[in-house]
Amino acid sequence: MWAINIYSSLTLGLSTKISEHFNVFREFNQSEHEDFFFSSYHLDDIPKEEPLRASYRAKALLQMFNGILLLSGDLILDYDLHNIFFLEKGKKDSYEWSRHTIYKTNRELEYEELQNPFQPKPEHLYTYKNVPKNDKNRKNYLVDFFDYAYKDEFVKEVLTLFILSKKDILFILINTTKIVETIEYDLGITNATSAEEKSKLLSEEFRQAYKFFKDKKSKFSHFSNSEYGSGIFARHGVSDQKKYHDKEGNLLPAISFEEIDKKTRTLIYEWINYKLENDKGYRYPPVIIENLDEPMKDEDYNFDL
Incomplete structure (x- = not known):
């Protein structure tokens, strides 16, 4: 699973607005400081060996997300495209993070991902755990509008x-x-x-x-x-x-x-x-x-x- 750091006063609230197309979640670092991440199943078909493609696709998704945010105000999500993280299963079924730093650019690849960042829906979507039912079912314009961008x-x-x-x-x-x-x-x-x-x-x-x-x-x-x-x-x-x-x-x-x-x-x-x-x-x-x-x-x- 690919994830990218995001920074905004909105992150804590967004982490409760579950959508099948994106997930905002938080992790505590070694200093017990909260870090927020954006992930999406639309990134999951990109292999670990292609961090540049993953960063461009994440950028295209986040740009649309910020476009939706800007329809109703001036707050946006800031993000760091120079570092993108990959989460995978390690030993004893534990999960391990690996950070990939982006040093180069590829305009053709960026154009390709901007054209179509959405991928076919997987047969088995990840099920978010410990989310109250009222959060899952709550109407939210960010979730609905992003869903329309997909379809x-x-x-x-x-x-x-x-x-x-x-x-x-x-x-x-x-x-x-x-x-x-x-x-x-x-x-x-x-x-x-x-x-x-x-x-x-x-x-x-x-x-x-x-x-x-x-x-x-x-x-x-x-x-x-x-x-x-x-x-x-x-x-x-x-x-x-x-x-x-x-x-x-x-x-x-x-x-x-x-x-x-x-x-x-x-x-x-x-x-x-x-x-x-x-x-x-x-x-x-x-x-x-x-x-x-x-x-x-x-x-x-x-x-x-």
């Missing part, structure tokens, strides 16, 4: 695009547009008429977020496509056809990245909620994302993910 290719893709936009601000407009288009495709929205019909089935929060991106008055598409509007962040290069002016020729105001971030979170959260309600008959309450006291800066996006 729905579009959810996996959207969460990955979202978290990558948080890693580097240069991705925000490119990835946000891809997120909106993927959600539209999944919902069968092809034009204004289908958008209006489909929106009736979704929450008011979703409708308002979607309107922000698609309403002509919002100018999001104009802003994100035009180098004159969003500069180096634009989805396209410089072009005389991509001016960012009103009918009178005045330069339009820039759209707040803080607002784009807030509407993107809402759109994704309410979309997955809609799928969950159709599938399991329940949903989670809307998330109220407060405005920040100060406008978001470049460094606000550079989470160590």
